[in-house]
Amino acid sequence: MRSLGSRQIPDAADIVLVGTGFASTFFLSAILPRARPGLKIVVLERGGNVPHAERIERRNDAKFNADGYYRTTGDPNKKWRFSTGFGGSSNCWTGNTPRMLPADFEMRTRFDQGMDWPFSYDALEPYYTRAEEMMQISGARNSLAPSTSPYPLPPHRPSMPEVALSKAWPGLFEPMPTARASRATPTRPQCCGNGVCNLCPVQAKFTIMGDLSAPYNDPRVSCVFDCEATAVLTEGGAARAIAWRSADGNTGEIRADQIVLGANGLFNATLLKQSGDTSPLTGRRLHEQLGITGRVYLDGMDSFQGSTYVTGIAYPLYVDEERRRTTAAALIETRSVGRMRLEAGRWRQVLPIRLVIEDLPDEANAVTPGSDADPRPVAHFGGIGDYARKAMERADQDLARIFASLPVDWIELDDPAPTESHIQGTTVMGHDPAHSVTDQDGLHHRWRDLRVLGSSLFPTGAPANPTLTLSAHALRAGDRAGSL
Numbered sequence: 001m002r003s004l005g006s007r008q009i010p011d012a013a014d015i016v017l018v019g020t021g022f023a024s025t026f027f028l029s030a031i032l033p034r035a036r037p038g039l040k041i042v043v044l045e046r047g048g049n050v051p052h053a054e055r056i057e058r059r060n061d062a063k064f065n066a067d068g069y070y071r072t073t074g075d076p077n078k079k080w081r082f083s084t085g086f087g088g089s090s091n092c093w094t095g096n097t098p099r100m101l102p103a104d105f106e107m108r109t110r111f112d113q114g115m116d117w118p119f120s121y122d123a124l125e126p127y128y129t130r131a132e133e134m135m136q137i138s139g140a141r142n143s144l145a146p147s148t149s150p151y152p153l154p155p156h157r158p159s160m161p162e163v164a165l166s167k168a169w170p171g172l173f174e175p176m177p178t179a180r181a182s183r184a185t186p187t188r189p190q191c192c193g194n195g196v197c198n199l200c201p202v203q204a205k206f207t208i209m210g211d212l213s214a215p216y217n218d219p220r221v222s223c224v225f226d227c228e229a230t231a232v233l234t235e236g237g238a239a240r241a242i243a244w245r246s247a248d249g250n251t252g253e254i255r256a257d258q259i260v261l262g263a264n265g266l267f268n269a270t271l272l273k274q275s276g277d278t279s280p281l282t283g284r285r286l287h288e289q290l291g292i293t294g295r296v297y298l299d300g301m302d303s304f305q306g307s308t309y310v311t312g313i314a315y316p317l318y319v320d321e322e323r324r325r326t327t328a329a330a331l332i333e334t335r336s337v338g339r340m341r342l343e344a345g346r347w348r349q350v351l352p353i354r355l356v357i358e359d360l361p362d363e364a365n366a367v368t369p370g371s372d373a374d375p376r377p378v379a380h381f382g383g384i385g386d387y388a389r390k391a392m393e394r395a396d397q398d399l400a401r402i403f404a405s406l407p408v409d410w411i412e413l414d415d416p417a418p419t420e421s422h423i424q425g426t427t428v429m430g431h432d433p434a435h436s437v438t439d440q441d442g443l444h445h446r447w448r449d450l451r452v453l454g455s456s457l458f459p460t461g462a463p464a465n466p467t468l469t470l471s472a473h474a475l476r477a478g479d480r481a482g483s484l
Contacts, residue, residue: 001213002222003049004042006246009224009254013042014484016242016256018229018271020045020216021088023453024262025208026131026471028215030478039484041221042254044244046228046263047085052203052210055091059199064092070266071374074365074382080288081421082264086216086225087208089264093421094197095179095205096310097137097468098331099128099145103321104462111324113387114360115459118430118440121145127472127479132177135206135471136185138308139177144315156182156191157307159336161298161351161406165312168405172315176333177468179206180308187211195309195337232259232275232450239275239450258449258484262474265423265456269367270377272427272437272444272452279437279445283368285361285425286381287461290388292355292395294413295339296403302348306336310354316402317391318463328391330357331463332402351406355395355413358463359388361425384416392416422455422466429457441477453477 017024020043028041050058058064066082083092102121107114129149132139138153155175158166165173180191181204188211191204203210216223226247233241233253241255261268269283306312312334317323338352362385370376384392391398399411430436433445442457444450453474455466 001216002219004222004224006224006227006248006250009227009244009252010040010042011253012255013040014256015039015041015258015260016254017041017043017260017262018242019088019262020086020208020223021262021264021454022090022208022467022471023474024088024260025212025215026134026474027260027262027453027478028221029134029212030475031481031484032215032218032220035220035484037220039220043216043221043223044227044229044242045086045223045225047083047226049086049223049225052207056199056201069376071370071376071378073378073380077418078381079418080266080379080423081419082423089421090207091209092198093467094309096333096465097132097135097139097177097179098313098464099177100462100464100469101144101318103324104460104464107460110321113324115428115430115435117459124469124472124476127475128468130475131468131471134212135179135468136181136188136211137177137179138182140175142171142174144171144319151177153182153185156180156311157305158311159303159306159334159351160301161296161303162306162312162334164301164406165314165334165403169314169316169402172319174313174315176310176313178308178310180204182307191308193306193308193336197309229271230274232271232447234276234447237447239444239447258451260451260453262453264454265426266367266377266379268452268454268456269426270369273369277437277446279433281363281428281435282437283426284363284366285428286365286367286379286423287359287361287425288422289420289461289463290357290359290384290392291417291420292357292392292413293417294353294355294399294411296351296353296406296411297341297409298349298351299407299409300349301407303351304336304340304348309335309337311336314402317398326390327394328358328360328388329463330355330391330398332356332399355399356420356463357388357391358461359384361428361460367426422461424455424458424461424466427452427456428459430459441480451477
């Protein structure tokens with residue numbers, strides 16, 4: 001990897017790319033194989049290039065605490081989790097990779113809720129398959145998310161309750177697709193099943209650093225670490241340069257033919273707002289799913305036999321189209337790591353679960369730039385909408401129905417979690433500039449040489465985890481980027 005110090009940053013490049021997380025890396029992977037030999041790409045990464053072993057040693061370091069990078073207003077309990085540094089949030093993600101379902105791309109058409117996406121499931125399907133191959137996903141195909149090829153790795157071993165659920169709900173209860181290896185690969189060992197997936201101790205989970213650093217070793221690519229992009233500089237209706245500020249206090253500009261923003265939804269939107277973007281939707285529609293952890297206490301049935309953290313996914317509340325016209329869809333994760341039963345002789349007679357509910361974007365939830373006194377962006381989140389609230393209010397009765405085939409003593413749910421760590425919607429994509437910030441490929445409607453990538457583009461937030469979808473979209477955008 002060619003790493004530049006702040007005094008070595010060139011004045012010009014063909015492409016400037018902001019961030020080294022999933023979106024940036026999968027986009028880079030798509031464009032490099034067909035890019036011309038002399039192409040010059042400069043990548044700006046706000047964090048450092050910290051090796052995995054050092055991250056483990058420094059796991060309590062404030063530098064890796066996302067809270068220090070933004071401020072919040074509105075709901076005092078709301079958090080937004082992410083990681084800076086080489087590989088971005090691949091260093092802290094859990095690794096669940098279900099696909100969105102075809103209906104998720106047609107929310108307005110099918111359910112009169114939210115917005116339709118500017119492309120269909122079928123348009124993204126080949127890129128889902130490519131992303132799954134690149135991440136070496138473990139899983140088993142189902143008809144809900146059609147695919148033309150099997151997963152690269154077999155699914156993880158289920159627990160006894162999950163075996164029973166798969167019989168009770170054929171086709172609607174499946175192994176959770178995951179980037180935690182079910183068996184050893186050339187780059188990763190098998191998952192150890194300890195459940196500390198945000199910083200995997202054995203590196204069994206896909207990360208950019210461990211599995212997809214090759215694009216950054218390309219001689220056409222130079223990386224600058226500890227260097228923050230502060231604004232896109234425009235002239236004559238075009239994006240012409242990126243302003244930057246390094247951790248050692250240096251500042252400057254890089255002129256470029258193309259600029260690509262691959263940061264998360266807080267920072268992509270902040271950069272655009274600081275650059276004179278006047279779209280009324282830039283920074284707005286900040287949203288994510290609502291997560292509720294719980295436990296299904298069992299009578300005489302042991303659990304925890306699964307071979308990874310999250311081993312199952314239940315779809316009955318996700319595919320109910322009549323429900324979705326008035327009430328948010330939800331998926332249910334079942335787990336083989338979690339709180340055991342505090343009762344002698346019955347320690348394992350409990351199934352840990354998490355209910356994940358979609359929430360429609362609300363324009364009042366927004367990101368705005370900080371001030372001179374405190375430059376951190378401000379994330380305002382006033383709370384979940386009525387659509388998600390209806391699903392939360394009926395959770396007890398829904399879960400009783402889903403788990404009725406098990407010998408249930410009782411079901412216990414916690415309060416909603418402060419975050420699902422998914423930052424979505426702040427630079428929404430679409431066909432019409434009146435209702436979106438970018439087109440379907442992330443190209444800004446006003447500045448056509450500026451591209452935005454990542455889940456900030458998402459028009460809606462399905463129950464499925466967004467990482468696989470944003471990675472597949474980055475591959476598609478790269479393929480459609482034309483000659484470079």
